[in-house]
Amino acid sequence: SQQGEEDPQALSIQEGENATMNCSYKTSINNLQWYRQNSGRGLVHLILIRSNEREKHSGRLRVTLDTSKKSSSLLITASRAADTASYFCALNDYKLSFGAGTTVTVRA
Amino acid sequence: KAGVTQTPRYLIKTRGQQVTLSCSPISGHRSVSWYQQTPGQGLQFLFEYFSETQRNKGNFPGRFSGRQFSNSRSEMNVSTLELGDSALYLCASSSLAGGQDTQYFGPGTRLTVL
Numbered sequence A: 001s002q003q004g005e006e007d008p009q010a011l012s013i014q015e016g017e018n019a020t021m022n023c024s025y026k027t028s029i030n031n032l033q034w035y036r037q038n039s040g041r042g043l044v045h046l047i048l049i050r051s052n053e054r055e056k057h058s059g060r061l062r063v064t065l066d067t068s069k070k071s072s073s074l075l076i077t078a079s080r081a082a083d084t085a086s087y088f089c090a091l092n093d094y095k096l097s098f099g100a101g102t103t104v105t106v107r108a
Numbered sequence B: 001k002a003g004v005t006q007t008p009r010y011l012i013k014t015r016g017q018q019v020t021l022s023c024s025p026i027s028g029h030r031s032v033s034w035y036q037q038t039p040g041q042g043l044q045f046l047f048e049y050f051s052e053t054q055r056n057k058g059n060f061p062g063r064f065s066g067r068q069f070s071n072s073r074s075e076m077n078v079s080t081l082e083l084g085d086s087a088l089y090l091c092a093s094s095s096l097a098g099g100q101d102t103q104y105f106g107p108g109t110r111l112t113v114l
Helices: none
Strands: A005-007 A010-014 A019-024 A031-037 A043-050 A055-058 A061-066 A071-076 A085-092 A096-098 A102-107 B005-007 B010-013 B019-024 B031-038 B042-050 B053-057 B064-068 B074-078 B087-094 B109-113
Touching: A005 A085, A010 A019, A019 A102, A031 A061, A031 A071, A043 A055, A043 A061, A043 A071, A071 A085, A096 B042, B005 B087, B010 B019, B019 B087, B019 B109, B031 B074, B042 B064, B074 B087
Parallel strands: A010 A102, B010 B109
Antiparallel strands: A005 A019, A019 A071, A031 A043, A031 A085, A055 A061, A061 A071, A085 A096, A085 A102, B005 B019, B019 B074, B031 B042, B031 B087, B042 B053, B064 B074, B087 B109
């Protein structure tokens, strides 16, 4: 099975700025999902994007998927302190396989 | 709808003991997956149950086992605990199997092995 690789590993931004993180993978997928985790707690589902979709939005979140490049990106616009968390991409490969995550810190 | 619940939330055991963790999925969900999260290995898939059958299993030793009941509640058992089993154990439920749809996670059980 494969795992997504998130980039960067860590990100520090000022409140109000945008945050972008990327996820790359190696083989074909059915869907790709993004999750958020606050400080060792449970994961919260953000967006699921299927292989035939190119872009999805949810509030201040925008996810893109480029299956030709085998990559996805998560954009958080107008970041807030509450967005401080770890963000994971998860690949659907008969199960969900998670990457190591991107740790985002939003400074007030 | 109530979310995914996991009990207990915290557990302290000693090496050699065994432990059973419980997960109650969202009503109507038949898929329950279990994950282990550690600082070193990240989130690793343990196994998935769908309609009382194990569908997939991750790369963990046989000391890790699970089951699912007819009401979709699931239990995970770890026997002969080792220090390295200290981790956050997360369960997730979904309406479809195999990661085909959104997985909803519980708050996790923090297991400490002394």
